[in-house]
Amino acid sequence: MKLKNIILHFNTITKHRWLVFRLCVRAGIPWRGLVHDLSKYSPTEFWEGVKYYQGNRSPIFACVEDKGYSEARLHHHGRNKHHPQYWYDEYSRIKEPIIPYKYMAEMICDQIAASKTYKGKDWTKYSNLVYWLNTEEYVHLNPKLKDMIREILGRISNEGVNKVIKPKILKEAYYRHISEEKEYEHK
Ligand SMILES: [Zn+2]
Numbered sequence: 418m419k420l421k422n423i424i425l426h427f428n429t430i431t432k433h434r435w436l437v438f439r440l441c442v443r444a445g446i447p448w449r450g451l452v453h454d455l456s457k458y459s460p461t462e463f464w465e466g467v468k469y470y471q472g473n474r475s476p477i478f479a480c481v482e483d484k485g486y487s488e489a490r491l492h493h494h495g496r497n498k499h500h501p502q503y504w505y506d507e508y509s510r511i512k513e514p515i516i517p518y519k520y521m522a523e524m525i526c527d528q529i530a531a532s533k534t535y536k537g538k539d540w541t542k543y544s545n546l547v548y549w550l551n552t553e554e555y556v557h558l559n560p561k562l563k564d565m566i567r568e569i570l571g572r573i574s575n576e577g578v579n580k581v582i583k584p585k586i587l588k589e590a591y592y593r594h595i596s597e598e599k600e601y602e603h604k
Pocket of ligand 1: 454493497499
């Protein structure tokens with residue numbers, strides 16, 4: 418366990434939280450920004466992150482390659498409501514429920530911050546939409562909420578983050594999508 422990696426991993430978490438906090442303030446959910454990802458400082462999540470510290474990608478991927486699973490990820494998803502995995506329950510009648518608004522807004526802020534961190538100067542306003550379109554089919558999330566995310570990230574790729582991450586825009590999109598009657602092929 419290298420001392421250097423302890424410092425680097427601590428900095429990565431703190432930098433990410435600061436970026437998310439600033440976005441959450443814009444989105445009108447400052448408290449969510451303040452408490453975002455605090456479980457990353459818990460021993461289960463923190464020490465795995467130090468051991469598999471990468472710099473350019475999440476240590477979780479390195480841990481999964483090595484061990485086949487990540488206790489940090491399981492711990493994180495079980496405790497943080499801004500992750501679709503927190504809400505997914507394969508044994509329930511509604512496997513992918515409608516997630517409350519504040520966690521959806523936090524989820525979008527988290528996606529933007531993570532993409533900015535890992536892409537660095539290669540990040541553009543299109544990055545989040547491209548990544549989402551490539552991965553959304555693997556995400557267990559209510560289709561109405563997927564539609565909301567697609568719309569918001571699509572608007573960001575046209576108008577930029579600052580024009581779209583606003584309480585009025587996010588709330589309007591959320592409540593419009595969850596109240597729409599739509600036919601989905603549902604599993
Ligand atoms: Zn998180």
